[in-house]
Amino acid sequence: MSRIWNSFKIAFSMYSRIPMPKSEWTEENISYAMCFFPLVGGVIGAITYGLFVLKGVAASQGVLFSDLFWTILLLLVPIAITGGIHMDGFLDTQDAVSSYQPREKRLEILKDSHAGAFAIISCAVYLLAYLGIYSSLTIRSVTVIAWSFLLSRSLSGLSVITFPQARKEGMAATFSQNAAKKASKRVLLIYVAIICSSMVLTGKILGIVAIVTAGLVFWYYYRMAMSKFGGITGDLAGYFLQMCELLMAASVVIVDVIVKGLAV
Template structure:
């Protein structure tokens, strides 16, 4: 049963090939317990790219660009899609129902394009600074798990803006209390590991993620009346790039 939950998590939120599993209640009870392990794959690959770049003397520009692409290659950009849709909805300054309609619109507006440019440029700048700092890069690698733990907790606990969306479906079929508690346990372990790697950088990165989580809740409740899959993707992207920028800045002095 747990293996099927693992397969559903990776099939839904990554491009990593998985054996087929039925998307029924039994196979989706603990899906979000395995969601952070997609972040583990992204983090491991990112750290490997940084290590290889330094060891074999690749040009910093090439390494930084490849690091930016790793999460997109692993996930297929599913969370970036949420970031861009949410950017269009928030920038519309329409009523709540209209914002929810914009989230479902498959067309990309001007604000989505602008957001995409700013997002990837911010990642590139952050990686250009931090990829040669081994502790900072390792903490960022763990950050991909941290963001998914917080995102999973939001799916289990936050009100849903729509009753028929993907997030609502996963929430209905999940063992919410068990999944939430497992994700909180993961967060505790990740915090300890990040602080063990480098106390100041670890605390700053985790605090940035927690702040983004609170900001995400505020935005979702105020402008949408709850969360959707797009908003969860928006949070994930915002959380990760914020951690990266903060680590890039702090790594100069630490």
């Protein structure tokens, strides 16, 4: 039981800024960390949904902040909870992929702590894209998007323990090597099944669209990681997570707008 509790603390202390009691980083304590990684997404999803509901409650009480105010708040929730750890991986990957260098050089760029021009441009484009997407949220679309934060992390966790590793060292390799792989894989697959069912039940066509989008991004992530890097790293897992969340949100909002337009 203590091993499971320590794995929980490690998952949250590593992948979020939520205060956690200290836990020793041993092979035993890390073994189930991936089982709890998606729960960080649960916190993000709950806060995102809650903020959107709060927006409506505030408006009904005459507290009229601008739509831009609420949109930016929603945009900042994942970064505030995670500390930007996955965004860092996304930006490093953008620099590496955009360098058009040989595989070994791309892996070196992933480890470089300096942000290149492509990372800065990608960050600006990413945040602006999210700003546009979140400006058209409805209660129906935000419900599905709230679930998407769990789905992206469940798939990212599966990739860490099942995909080939590009390096023998690094955070992804550490979690992969020390994971209780069979148990963790089962738990993550159960998460995926429950989350996908919940998305369809709460969002119907929007839930299906989000699931299909996530599957396509997951397939692209595997192909890209294997062809350009020879496997995955922690940065690539972060890249996948950010892209998966962005594209799920985009597809859900676009379909929601289209469906509402057709119903008029």
